[in-house]
Amino acid sequence: MLDKQEKIFKALSDKNRIRIVKMLQKKSLCVCEIKDVLKLATSTVSKHLSILREAGLIVDWKDGKWINYKINPAPDSLVANALLYTQLQIEDDETIKNDRKLINCVDRNILCCN
Amino acid sequence: MLDKQEKIFKALSDKNRIRIVKMLQKKSLCVCEIKDVLKLATSTVSKHLSILREAGLIVDWKDGKWINYKINPAPDSLVANALLYTQLQIEDDETIKNDRKLINCVDRNILCCN
DNA sequence: TTGTCATTTCGTTAAATATAGAAATGATAT
DNA sequence: ATATCATTTCTATATTTAACGAAATGACAA
Numbered sequence: 666m667l668d669k670q671e672k673i674f675k676a677l678s679d680k681n682r683i684r685i686v687k688m689l690q691k692k693s694l695c696v697c698e699i700k701d702v703l704k705l706a707t708s709t710v711s712k713h714l715s716i717l718r719e720a721g722l723i724v725d726w727k728d729g730k731w732i733n734y735k736i737n738p739a740p741d742s743l744v745a746n747a748l749l750y751t752q753l754q755i756e757d758d759e760t761i762k763n764d765r766k767l768i769n770c771v772d773r774n775i776l777c778c779n
Numbered sequence: 780m781l782d783k784q785e786k787i788f789k790a791l792s793d794k795n796r797i798r799i800v801k802m803l804q805k806k807s808l809c810v811c812e813i814k815d816v817l818k819l820a821t822s823t824v825s826k827h828l829s830i831l832r833e834a835g836l837i838v839d840w841k842d843g844k845w846i847n848y849k850i851n852p853a854p855d856s857l858v859a860n861a862l863l864y865t866q867l868q869i870e871d872d873e874t875i876k877n878d879r880k881l882i883n884c885v886d887r888n889i890l891c892c893n
Numbered sequence: 894t895t896g897t898c899a900t901t902t903c904g905t906t907a908a909a910t911a912t913a914g915a916a917a918t919g920a921t922a923t
Numbered sequence: 924a925t926a927t928c929a930t931t932t933c934t935a936t937a938t939t940t941a942a943c944g945a946a947a948t949g950a951c952a953a
Binding site: 708 | 911912920
């Protein structure tokens, strides 16, 4: 239980991962859309997503060519409260607000050309 | 703001530091008392405490020979909510419960002999 | 003022982490 | 079947982190 709590905090202890969670709390996204906002290599974004997934914060599902990520819709209580905390905090942070503007403009059909 | 949130999560992303916060949420303690519970070197405990202090989660004050640590009594909203979250979670974890038993038995006058 | 003692800071080491690029995967579309 | 393409896994590297012991600090007591 302590281990699980540590894992949750560790997952959220990186600026880019906080940004990802705050984005997903507004909208489901695929890897290349997140990559476009964070300006990181695809493999790095994928790694961040796997850390968030392993902590139980997010889930993914296939949709044609793409793998979408969203906030875990059925979290246990530890995760649920961590997500609630994250959702309520830093809502008016400039980076977060800008990220949220960007995700409304991204088009995966244009972005995703490896 | 995002940086501050990251710092708070980083501070809480270590098992020993979570244990420290959960202990301090029951009782103010000095370094050697925490050291006795965690079974770490004094310098290591001191370092953990400084990370928690820098994140705004705890404060310290002098009391004769000792330096006491306690939960920040006047936290800003980010920290206050993080502390509330931490206070409510893993209350029935075995390690946490055992730590709390131990802090009621420690006697700094016996423990602290470098 | 000198010694004692709790704590912090410093220096070092080992382990963990963030990052990127290249190769592997796996599903879709032609 | 084969090519395409988003994503993951692998490999490598640079940075950060946790840990310890030794030395420095700073306050209290003798």
